[in-house]
Amino acid sequence: MLFEKIQLEEAEKILQTIHRHWFVVFSHAVSIGLVAAAPLAGWITVSILTQQAASTLPIDLAAYTAYFVFFYSFWLLVCWMTFIHAWTTQFLDVWVITTRRVIVIEQVSLFRRRIGSFRLEKLQDVNIEIAGILPTFLNYGTVEAETASGGHDAEFRTTHLPHPRDIKALILKAADDLMKTHTTTQNKRNDLQ
Amino acid sequence: MIDSGNIEHFLNLGLEGIFYVTTLVFVIFSLSIGYHWFSYGVQKSRILIMLAIYLSVSAVLFISMSLALTAF
Numbered sequence: 003m004l005f006e007k008i009q010l011e012e013a014e015k016i017l018q019t020i021h022r023h024w025f026v027v028f029s030h031a032v033s034i035g036l037v038a039a040a041p042l043a044g045w046i047t048v049s050i051l052t053q054q055a056a057s058t059l060p061i062d063l064a065a066y067t068a069y070f071v072f073f074y075s076f077w078l079l080v081c082w083m084t085f086i087h088a089w090t091t092q093f094l095d096v097w098v099i100t101t102r103r104v105i106v107i108e109q110v111s112l113f114r115r116r117i118g119s120f121r122l123e124k125l126q127d128v129n130i131e132i133a134g135i136l137p138t139f140l141n142y143g144t145v146e147a148e149t150a151s152g153g154h155d156a157e158f159r160t161t162h163l164p165h166p167r168d169i170k171a172l173i174l175k176a177a178d179d180l181m182k183t184h185t186t187t188q189n190k191r192n193d194l195q
Numbered sequence: 196m197i198d199s200g201n202i203e204h205f206l207n208l209g210l211e212g213i214f215y216v217t218t219l220v221f222v223i224f225s226l227s228i229g230y231h232w233f234s235y236g237v238q239k240s241r242i243l244i245m246l247a248i249y250l251s252v253s254a255v256l257f258i259s260m261s262l263a264l265t266a267f
Contacts, residue, residue: 004235019237072210072263076217079256083224086249090228093245094235109235112227 004096004107011102017176020097023142023164030088038081041074087112097145097160099172102180104147106158118158122177123184124149130166145169207267214264221253 010016049063094109105119125147132143143166147158163169229246236242 003233003239004237007234021237068263068266071266072260075256075259075263076213079217079221079253079260082249082252082256083221086228087224089245090231094231096237107235109231112231115235 004098008098008105010100014100014102017099017101018097018169018172020099020163020169022092022095022160022162023140025136025140025142026092026162027089030092031085034081034085034088038078041077045070045074095160097163097169099169099176101176104158104173106147106160108160120147120149120151120158122173122180124151125173125177126150128170128173130170132166141165147173203267207264210264210267214260217260218257221257225249225253 052059052061052063091109091111094107094115096105096107098105098107103119103121104125105117108116110116127148129146129148130143131146132138132141137143142162142164144159144161145163145166146160149158228249232242232246
């Protein structure tokens with residue numbers, strides 16, 4: 003599993019794991035469902051038309067039912083595998099927020115995976131964008147983290163994340179807590195000296 | 196000489212070929228999907244539920260394909 007692969011530091015704890023919003027998978031499901039249903043709609047339409055014109059068109063559609071069932075099952079299987087592929091790439095896109103780091107994992111395709119992370123000390127700002135009617139009502143949007151280490155603006159940017167404001171607040175709070183811990187430790191060291 | 200019996204025979208052979216190639220592709224796809232789910236997934240319970248749904252739906256479609264194949 004993923005958490006066994008992420009080697010946490012001593013006293014580092016996972017605060018939250020965030021997947022993309024369910025609406026992404028839902029929109030995939032609707033579009034694939036429409037494509038999957040198209041041949042069935044075509045078959046029903048053709049069977050109605052042949053029944054209506056039975057006297058002029060001597061086509062017995064029932065003779066081809068087995069062929070239709072075979073090819074339609076094949077078609078549904080292709081659509082089902084396409085949906086599973088889409089679900090997998092969405093499900094494996096994860097933001098892992100720990101007490102010290104943010105790890106951003108993006109499953110671009112089945113055999114293309116991008117993993118980035120930054121330490122909270124390097125965090126400069128967290129930007130969120132909620133654009134559109136659906137994102138506003140369903141509360142999802144883009145989260146982008148700017149770090150001091152690089153000029154790659156889109157390095158830690160993920161779209162369709164749920165509750166972007168909460169994610170921003172959580173990251174900023176974790177960064178603040180870490181800074182406070184560092185300051186306290188430094189003060190203790192100074193006192194000892 | 197090509198008669199309807201020959202055409203039917205070759206058609207059935209082609210459909211069987213499609214069925215076996217589909218099965219092979221499905222097995223390879225399922226193995227790679229399973230590897231990704233169990234290697235990079237986060238919630239094991241969610242993965243197990245999804246795996247059960249995935250295999251059940253696929254089994255229904257394969258049974259439907261094979262029943263249609265035997266009906267020819």
